[in-house]
Amino acid sequence: MAVPPSTHPRRLLPLFLGLFQGTLLLFFALFVTYDEPSAQAEDTSLVANQVYSTFPFFQDIQVMLVVGLGLLLTFLPRYGFSALTHIFLLLNFSMQWALVLQGLLHHFHQGQIHLDLHKLLLSVFAAVTVLISVGAILGRASPCQLLIMATCEIPLYLATEWVIVTCLGVQDVGGTITIHVFSCYFGLGVSKTLFRATQQPLHPKETPTTSSDLMSLVGTLILWVFWPSFVAVLCQPGDAQHRAILNTLLAMSASAITTVVASSLLDRDGKLSPGHLQNGSLAGGVAIGVLADMAVPPAASLALGSLSAVLCVLGFRFLTPSWALHLCMGPGHSA
Amino acid sequence: MAVPPSTHPRRLLPLFLGLFQGTLLLFFALFVTYDEPSAQAEDTSLVANQVYSTFPFFQDIQVMLVVGLGLLLTFLPRYGFSALTHIFLLLNFSMQWALVLQGLLHHFHQGQIHLDLHKLLLSVFAAVTVLISVGAILGRASPCQLLIMATCEIPLYLATEWVIVTCLGVQDVGGTITIHVFSCYFGLGVSKTLFRATQQPLHPKETPTTSSDLMSLVGTLILWVFWPSFVAVLCQPGDAQHRAILNTLLAMSASAITTVVASSLLDRDGKLSPGHLQNGSLAGGVAIGVLADMAVPPAASLALGSLSAVLCVLGFRFLTPSWALHLCMGPGHSA
Amino acid sequence: MAVPPSTHPRRLLPLFLGLFQGTLLLFFALFVTYDEPSAQAEDTSLVANQVYSTFPFFQDIQVMLVVGLGLLLTFLPRYGFSALTHIFLLLNFSMQWALVLQGLLHHFHQGQIHLDLHKLLLSVFAAVTVLISVGAILGRASPCQLLIMATCEIPLYLATEWVIVTCLGVQDVGGTITIHVFSCYFGLGVSKTLFRATQQPLHPKETPTTSSDLMSLVGTLILWVFWPSFVAVLCQPGDAQHRAILNTLLAMSASAITTVVASSLLDRDGKLSPGHLQNGSLAGGVAIGVLADMAVPPAASLALGSLSAVLCVLGFRFLTPSWALHLCMGPGHSA
Structure with a gap:
């Protein structure tokens, strides 16, 4: 693994990490424990059920x-x-x-x-x-x-x-x-x-x-497929979690289609940009997080998904890459 | 994304897709709703359980x-x-x-x-x-x-x-x-x-x-691993779903082994063809769909898996690729 | 698929595999059956629940x-x-x-x-x-x-x-x-x-x-992410399975960090070796298997994860690759 050239001594990384893991081990030994084992192994109490869900x-x-x-x-x-x-x-x-x-x-x-x-x-x-x-x-x-x-x-x-x-x-x-x-x-x-100084030009080896x-x-x-799990996991079990899953699925589906529309409209030849596709498709999932488990109408999730995808693609096109990246508020790259 | 040369205007795709997403949004706003939220959040009714399964x-x-x-x-x-x-x-x-x-x-x-x-x-x-x-x-x-x-x-x-x-x-x-x-x-x-005209020759860039x-x-x-979920998801919960999972696992395992046998026998040097492997392995999963949840004996699933793999590989070898593709009735390519 | 040069006849593989699959089919037809279907389809008996967990x-x-x-x-x-x-x-x-x-x-x-x-x-x-x-x-x-x-x-x-x-x-x-x-x-x-004779030199095409x-x-x-499922699946449902999941997660997390420390310390330039990373990260999962479901304190899982990663990396560095591979007792390669 090529470590980028920098002035710090080579031994800093293992030292820092080693110290961290050692201290953590000590902390765990002193303060961290599991819940008392339940009376019997076959126990299927609420806690156990929570694990399975x-x-x-x-x-x-x-x-x-x-x-x-x-x-x-x-x-x-x-x-x-x-x-x-x-x-x-x-x-x-x-x-x-x-x-x-x-x-x-x-x-x-x-x-x-x-x-x-x-x-x-x-x-x-x-x-x-x-x-x-x-x-x-x-x-x-x-x-x-x-x-x-x-x-x-x-x-x-x-x-x-x-x-x-x-x-x-x-x-x-x-x-x-x-x-x-x-x-x-x-x-x-x-x-x-x-x-600080300048937006450094990309190193030649950084061309996708x-x-x-x-x-x-x-x-x-992979992120797109599993995003509903990420949004829904902390919701109340039952209806709220069900709604969170549905809202996220709708928002992300609308995002995916709207990204293609927006990216294709912005390009002179109607081509899709990989960068747009990667960030726009996930924008709906990021945006829906605020209200995923609320009883909003399904159309609102679709609209939010579309809107966030449009904003994300526009940001990518008209702002500098690094700002666009942050407008999209999600993981992504500025190709 | 290189759009293949064709005569349609460049703007057709975003126009069509944008119109579709807009109409759908309107349709959702007018007609689509969620089930009424249940009385309380902690509700674990049948509907909720169905979500978790x-x-x-x-x-x-x-x-x-x-x-x-x-x-x-x-x-x-x-x-x-x-x-x-x-x-x-x-x-x-x-x-x-x-x-x-x-x-x-x-x-x-x-x-x-x-x-x-x-x-x-x-x-x-x-x-x-x-x-x-x-x-x-x-x-x-x-x-x-x-x-x-x-x-x-x-x-x-x-x-x-x-x-x-x-x-x-x-x-x-x-x-x-x-x-x-x-x-x-x-x-x-x-x-x-x-x-219609002819089976076009593969473009040079299309060589795997x-x-x-x-x-x-x-x-x-990935398709092979998750296929049992696809076959079983719409079965009746309980025994029928259990049987569907087992039947699919058996059929796909028999398919995998039989594909190697058939592909190796058909090649002069005993080598496996990537195309055979990719299509034959999934053939069992396609075929088992008809009877996955029925109480057939396990041996029948194995036999069906083997048979479908043999037919798939034979089709690949002796029919034109495009027919073979369709004999296998599944996703695949005609390499 | 290039079969390595060897003296066995080309037809041995399909013959052997075909015979195996045929015999297995016969065995299944004679002796293997499913459990009797339960009285009704909607049954959610213990057996069915076991399937879902x-x-x-x-x-x-x-x-x-x-x-x-x-x-x-x-x-x-x-x-x-x-x-x-x-x-x-x-x-x-x-x-x-x-x-x-x-x-x-x-x-x-x-x-x-x-x-x-x-x-x-x-x-x-x-x-x-x-x-x-x-x-x-x-x-x-x-x-x-x-x-x-x-x-x-x-x-x-x-x-x-x-x-x-x-x-x-x-x-x-x-x-x-x-x-x-x-x-x-x-x-x-x-x-x-x-x-037996010698550790053959790697074929030129074998350079990563x-x-x-x-x-x-x-x-x-992928192995690292799903390892907790592998360790926990055969534990008693309930607390024991919960502990097995937690212990494995802790051990593998400690393994990952400790591997970076050890690998970076051993290299003159402080670089990470891909081989170390791949084997060390999984070492904790292998080691934790013995006591995953026991009520050990969480710190013990962390310590075991760290220790196994250190041993794995040291083995890689100071023993011959093939022995190191086996010290790590897990899947891996000797790069």
Whole structure:
């Protein structure tokens, strides 16, 4: 894995990561425990049932992040392997870091944190903010810079989420505001700070090829397919979750078609742009997060999906790539 | 995305698609609604339970169609990106179109259509017919031609399904007859009409490469893995669904092994042909659809899987590719 | 598919496989049956419920083996297609063969074997041993040699499992000992026997390329994501299964981070090695199998994950590749 040239010593990455994993291990040994085992093994209590309804969603989300988002970011042919590796490392690091912070903030009772699948899921959601922000600097920052960004972003996200959801009482099941908007501005800020001077020209090896575009599109499609699981997993079981699934499916389907319309209209020859397709198709899923579980009419989901796709494609065409990326508020690249 | 040379104006595609999405939005606003929200959020009624048993199957089927079938059709190296895009567009278009037509035909009560996951699933099944038919003309037809084909095929499919299932009372849980046989003849007909004159020679860029063959095989394997979900999802919950899963697993396993036997016997050097492998392995899944949920002995599933693989490979070898494709009645390519 | 040069007649493979599938068909016709259908279709008895809790895990495991392990083994660019094909063939062959043997050994009542999803799952677990062992000789052995290895390994595995689990009463839910350790020594033995003389130099076409390394990493990540399903599927439903999922998630996350630390420390330039990453990340999943469902503290899972990753990377660096492969006791390659 080619580490981009930078001035930091080579040993910083393993030192930092090793220290982190060691401290975490100590923290877990002292404070983290599982729920007491229930009386008998065959127990199918509420907690157990919750595991069975959550776990398939959890796996869908892991596939989205590790495989889907990883492949989406392989559009730079020679950076593909590093992109996959960095996403994988950042997911694991941020998830563990969020697990500790969330445990200390919300779940610390009588000197212990009781770990369950739901708390792991919340940590994965926190890690998603990092994975989105990273899209703005991936390929230009060293692994160490990425890890430092993650270290700072997780506590800031938890604070923002607390303000938005707990203090202001905003409904945000799909994490549209807390996750997508927050992480887009954070990523933009980091990008401005690190690479202030100019929008650097793309390194020659950063030109997408046919094959890397194909893999990137496969990643997009994996995200598209599993997005309903991401939006619905934290909804109330029953009708609300059912509605969240349906609303997300409708919004994403409208997004996909509207993206083709908009992208084709904007191009002189009526051709589709891979960049439009990859970002526009997911725009509906990002936008629907705010109201996915509410009892809005189905037409509203379709309209929201279409609208967000149009805005995303227009942003891509008429703003600079980096702003467009952030208008779309989602993972994507600025080809 | 290189649009094949054709005489239609460049603006036809966005115009047609935009008009479609707009009309659909209007239709949804006027007639489509969700079920009334149940009394309380924590409700775990029968409807909710149905969502939880259907949703994992639904996601499996989406992966099959969007990722699996898309990759399967990337065997032409320079057409791969377009193949993925077209499949994605057609799935969304056909699904929405089928949702409207099915709603008007079957679910229109008191001026309203109550949308739920089951109805979305039925629309996806209808869209599958389009995705299979498209295999016969993909790479030779423009996006507009593909959309027009989808527009005509969906109502024809719904009519055929009504005749076969409702009037004739034929059992067809896996959609073998209504989906696979119907769509194969439809695709064949469209192919003959559009490209009547001669079997055009393959464009030079249409020669499969090592890398495109690999991705295409990955697509086949994704279809193979998730096929039991496709066959079982519409069965009665309980024993019938259990049997459908087992029968499909057995048939597809027998197909896989028999394909290797048949393909290896037919080749002078005992080598396997990628085309045989890709089509033969799925033949068992197509064939088992007719009787998957019946209480047939397990040996019958194995036998049916083997038989269909042999027929598929023989068809590939001794008929012209396009007929062989249709004998196999499934998605596949004529390499 | 290029069959490696060997002295066996070309017709041996289809003959052997055809005979096998025919005999199996006869065996199924005579002895294998489904459970009696329950009184009514809408039945949601315990058996049916078991299907619904097992089937999503089952599908995850199929994806791991067919797509994940298949892609992992495509790291040799020109052998990629054959690797996928051989894994696919071996999974089907071994699964059916194990189904027969396990049926005869454990489930033969009144002249009949009652087939259900659980028994199919146990056969898939037996097939996993073959898929792991095969990593040691893949690319050097002919398909026939692979099949003969599978034919011998399955009964030996069943005997070993019987001794370890039934006689010695060892807990081993994730199959760490019975599957991973057994299959690693079996594969090593076969490799020594077949290629006794020397460690053959790699054929020139066996040099990994950027693109094949990428696909191989995608395979690893698919295995990493679905590993918790593999470890948890055979646990007692309820708390034990919940703990198995959590323990595996923690162990694999620690593995991923520790692998980066260890690999980066060992390299002079602080670069990550693809081989380390691919094997180390999965080492935690292999190791946790022994105690996944026990009520160990969460810190123990983290520690075990880290420890196994360190050992795996050290083994890779300081032992010969083939021994390192087997120290890691898991699927992987010796790049």
